[in-house]
Amino acid sequence: MPISHSRTVPEDAQGARSLVEALRVNGDRLWQTHLEIAKIGAIAGGGSNRLALTDDDRQARDLFVDWCREAGCTVRIDQMGNIFARRAGSDEHLPAVIAGSHLDTQPTGGIFDGVYGVLAALEVIRALNDAGVSTRHPIEAIVWSNEEGVRFSPAVIGSGVWAGAHDLADAHSRTDVDGVTFGQALADIGYLGDVACAPFPIRAAFEAHIEQGPILENAENTIGVVTAVQGIRWFDIILNGRSCHAGSTPMEVRRDPVMALATILDAVYRLAAEHAPNARVTVGRLNAEPGAYNTVPQRVVASLDLRHPDEATLEQLSAKVAEIVTACCASHDVDGQLRDELGHNPVAFDPISIEAVQAAADQLGYKSMRMVSGAAHDTMHVAQHAPAAMIFVPCEGGVSHHPDEMATAEDLEAGCNVLLHAMLRFAEPI
Numbered sequence: 001m002p003i004s005h006s007r008t009v010p011e012d013a014q015g016a017r018s019l020v021e022a023l024r025v026n027g028d029r030l031w032q033t034h035l036e037i038a039k040i041g042a043i044a045g046g047g048s049n050r051l052a053l054t055d056d057d058r059q060a061r062d063l064f065v066d067w068c069r070e071a072g073c074t075v076r077i078d079q080m081g082n083i084f085a086r087r088a089g090s091d092e093h094l095p096a097v098i099a100g101s102h103l104d105t106q107p108t109g110g111i112f113d114g115v116y117g118v119l120a121a122l123e124v125i126r127a128l129n130d131a132g133v134s135t136r137h138p139i140e141a142i143v144w145s146n147e148e149g150v151r152f153s154p155a156v157i158g159s160g161v162w163a164g165a166h167d168l169a170d171a172h173s174r175t176d177v178d179g180v181t182f183g184q185a186l187a188d189i190g191y192l193g194d195v196a197c198a199p200f201p202i203r204a205a206f207e208a209h210i211e212q213g214p215i216l217e218n219a220e221n222t223i224g225v226v227t228a229v230q231g232i233r234w235f236d237i238i239l240n241g242r243s244c245h246a247g248s249t250p251m252e253v254r255r256d257p258v259m260a261l262a263t264i265l266d267a268v269y270r271l272a273a274e275h276a277p278n279a280r281v282t283v284g285r286l287n288a289e290p291g292a293y294n295t296v297p298q299r300v301v302a303s304l305d306l307r308h309p310d311e312a313t314l315e316q317l318s319a320k321v322a323e324i325v326t327a328c329c330a331s332h333d334v335d336g337q338l339r340d341e342l343g344h345n346p347v348a349f350d351p352i353s354i355e356a357v358q359a360a361a362d363q364l365g366y367k368s369m370r371m372v373s374g375a376a377h378d379t380m381h382v383a384q385h386a387p388a389a390m391i392f393v394p395c396e397g398g399v400s401h402h403p404d405e406m407a408t409a410e411d412l413e414a415g416c417n418v419l420l421h422a423m424l425r426f427a428e429p430i
Contacts (some may be wrong), residue, residue: 033067034111040060042418047405051148052185064085071085084142087140094141096138098206101377104146110403110404112210114158114316124139144159152176154234161200162382163382204389204426210393217395222411225358226371229380236303237300271317278309350388353389356422393407
């Protein structure tokens with residue numbers, strides 16, 4: 001979709017052009033909004049525990065909605081609890097320019113992951129209000145539901161249903177560990193909206209985010225111009241053996257699912273090493289039943305997160321993992337299953353949107369680099385229906401999903417300034 005530079009600022013309107021070029025966000029205000037929302041679900045060490053669709057999530061959503069309404073936005077909520085705060089354009093028939101991320105966190109998460117993208121979108125709206133700048137296209141700040149996928153699996157399901165990657169009824173029926181369904185939890189916190197969870201006309205979509213890795217910091221770059229998101233596969237490795245006494249049952253006659261899991265994981269980690277440096281393997285959840293010191297487990301379930309930026313290679317790795325599970329289970333005489341939990345192919349972002357981010361970073365004088373996101377983000381779903389790109393800023397030591405997660409106020413401001421000017425290239429200031 002071409003960007004209409006001629007309509008953005010007329011050549012004879014030098015004053016208007018200068019005003020738009022000089023526009024900057026309020027970095028102090030952006031920082032303070034982070035500190036304010038971080039009080040909700042705060043944990044020891046400075047992090048956040050704000051799981052999706054809990055009361056803490058509701059409080060954060062309420063605060064965001066209040067801020068948006070104070071900024072003159074109209075707010076709508078869809079059937080997945082996704083929040084859309086709209087700053088009107090001069091022509092409401094034109095497609096919107098959108099930006100956003102998520103407010104839910106990991107159980108021991110930081111205060112910037114996801115939240116920054118939401119508050120940066122709000123700050124863009126506030127900065128335009130401060131400067132008295134209108135746009136032809138509407139601008140929307142968005143909160144996507146359940147990006148982290150901790151309380152309800154899978155991750156990025158709010159944007160996934162919106163994009164058609166998941167069925168609404170299936171998403172609403174997903175349960176947490178207490179048996180509460182996603183749909184019931186939405187109703188309980190008052191965010192089960194009646195707006196259809198489906199795409200609407202969008203001219204361009206952006207998401208600002210901390211990198212969650214060390215690449216920008218190590219290269220001493222301020223802005224990451226994100227060109228793509230690598231592919232992801234989530235599996236549950238489910239192994240069923242035979243429970244027996246830990247002291248009286250010889251090792252050679254056991255049907256021990258943990259022994260099978262050990263050989264599986266050894267082979268899977270070696271597989272990742274063979275496909276270095278791009279392959280990623282992570283086991284984040286382990287559960288053994290019945291869970292006693294002196295009893296060989298009957299059942300073991302382990303999660304497996306597999307990632308690679310190349311789709312063909314990711315498929316090969318997934319197939320090899322399935323072969324490993326089958327072979328190791330046979331050698332240990334246990335029953336095994338590799339259950340698919342989530343799958344996202346690599347997503348390439350829109351070249352024109354990428355160039356808008358790059359041009360904004362160059363215009364503002366920020367040192368930048370092109371990069372692929374190692375983490376999943378809601379924008380990978382949005383990109384299936386709209387031109388999209390992402391903006392990364394550094395986080396200290398590359399630490400994320402941890403209370404030590406940290407970004408500087410200066411870097412957050414820089415990324416938000418890039419977001420502002422990238423959005424303006426599509427929103428057409430008047």
